[in-house]
Structures are given as structure tokens and as C-alpha cells.
Amino acid sequence: GENVEQHPSTLSVQEGDSAVIKCTYSDSASNYFPWYKQELGKRPQLIIDIRSNVGEKKDQRIAVTLNKTAKHFSLHITETQPEDSAVYFCAANHGGAQKLVFGQGTRLTINP
Amino acid sequence: NAGVTQTPKFQVLKTGQSMTLQCAQDMNHNSMYWYRQDPGMGLRLIYYSASEGTTDKGEVPNGYNVSRLNKREFSLRLESAAPSQTSVYFCARGQGNTGELFFGEGSRLTVL
Numbered sequence: 217g218e219n220v221e222q223h224p225s226t227l228s229v230q231e232g233d234s235a236v237i238k239c240t241y242s243d244s245a246s247n248y249f250p251w252y253k254q255e256l257g258k259r260p261q262l263i264i265d266i267r268s269n270v271g272e273k274k275d276q277r278i279a280v281t282l283n284k285t286a287k288h289f290s291l292h293i294t295e296t297q298p299e300d301s302a303v304y305f306c307a308a309n310h311g312g313a314q315k316l317v318f319g320q321g322t323r324l325t326i327n328p
Numbered sequence: 329n330a331g332v333t334q335t336p337k338f339q340v341l342k343t344g345q346s347m348t349l350q351c352a353q354d355m356n357h358n359s360m361y362w363y364r365q366d367p368g369m370g371l372r373l374i375y376y377s378a379s380e381g382t383t384d385k386g387e388v389p390n391g392y393n394v395s396r397l398n399k400r401e402f403s404l405r406l407e408s409a410a411p412s413q414t415s416v417y418f419c420a421r422g423q424g425n426t427g428e429l430f431f432g433e434g435s436r437l438t439v440l
Contacts, residue, residue: 217387222370225368248427250427250428250429258433259418259431259432259433259434260371260418260431261431262428262429262430265427265428305370305371307371309427314359314378314422314425314427315361315373315376315384315386316361316373316427316429317373317387318363318370318371318372319370320368320369320370321368321370
């Protein structure tokens with residue numbers, strides 16, 4: 217089955233700096249890679265996603281890159297702000313279906 | 329954010345007791361999911377339902393049963409609760425054919 221590995225498990229950056237979270241996946245049939253943000257005590261919410269037919273996607277301060285050959289994808293957050301502090305999860309769909317397998321999560325802390 | 333409603337939000341059980349977590353969506357989407365979230369382990373898929381009347385096992389189905397009686401509702405049942413099932417449970421629905429999941433607010437279950 218699909219296996220998604222996420223690193224680092226915790227990340228602390230200064231406000232205004234950039235943050236990068238990386239994920240690898242194992243199923244070559246996966247073609248959808250979303251990123252979710254979960255604030256403390258809240259539900260996970262989609263912040264950005266990418267499909268296998270593109271290599272990069274941006275939405276204001278966040279971007280995702282995908283390397284299908286190497287089976288890895290990354291989340292980039294620029295000009296970090298205190299409200300970016302949260303747990304971030306990457307995911308990949310298993311077998312190209314609508315079944316998402318999640319990484320273990322990264323706790324991002326933005327220091328003022 | 330009514331999209332997915334889960335009940336109850338909190339529950340404490342004794343080992344061996346049974347209970348059902350209820351989930352209902354207010355849209356007409358086909359796919360629904362049950363995930364559990366444990367510290368350091370991300371979100372793990374328990375069961376999912378691609379459409380009304382169909383269910384399939386996810387990564388961690390042991391100790392659980394599900395029921396998709398109609399398009400709106402997808403319930404998760406613990407027949408004989410164990411302390412290892414202490415977790416936060418999230419129900420989710422798919423967003424059409426996009427692959428995106430929309431999560432409920434979660435149900436925190438403690439098994440003593």
C-alpha cells in the first residue's frame with residue numbers, strides 16, 4: 217500500500233523567514249497531493265494541493281513542488297507569520313483513487 | 329462550517345463497552361471517510377465509503393465496523409472498546425471528484 221513519510225516532525229522559524237516541509241511517497245500510481253493545516257483543537261483544512269501533471273503551484277505565500285521521478289513533494293511557506301503556527305500534514309491518494317494516506321505531520325512554530 | 333456533523337464530540341467508555349460515532353454530511357457527495365488521529369502518527373484511515381451502500385477497509389480497520397445506510401450518513405461502531413482505541417476520530421466527505429476531503433470537527437474518545 218501507499219506509505220507517506222513527512223519531515224521534519226517539528227520546525228521552528230523566525231517570523232518573516234521561510235519554512236519548508238518535505239514528504240515522500242511510495243505508490244507510483246498516486247496523482248493527487250494535498251496539504252492540510254490543523255490548528256490546535258480544530259479540524260484539518262486544505263491549504264493547497266497539486267496534481268501529477270504539474271511540477272509547482274503557488275497561492276500567495278504558500279507553494280508546493282512535486283518531483284514525480286523521485287516521488288517527493290514539498291510545502292514552502294514564505295514570509296511566515298504567527299498565524300502560520302499549526303500542524304501541517306501532507307497526503308497522497310492511494311492507487312490514484314480518492315483514498316488519502318497522510319504523513320505523520322509537522323508542528324510548525326513561528327517565533328516573533 | 330456545517331458541511332460534516334459528528335456526534336458525540338466527547339465520549340468516555342470503559343473497556344468492553346460498545347458505541348457508535350455518527351457522521352452526517354449536508355451535501356450530496358458520494359465518498360465518506362473515517363480517520364483516527366493519534367500523536368505523532370498523523371491521520372490514519374479506518375474505513376471509507378465510495379458511495380451509498382459500499383464500504384472498504386483502510387489502513388487500521390481492526391476493532392471497527394461501519395455502516396453507510398444512505399448518502400448522508402456514515403457511522404463508525406466500536407463493538408468492544410479497548411484502550412488502544414483512545415483517539416480523536418474524524419469523519420470526512422469527498423468534494424466531488426477533486427480528491428479534496430472536508431473534515432468534521434472531530435470526536436474525542438477515551439477508553440479506560
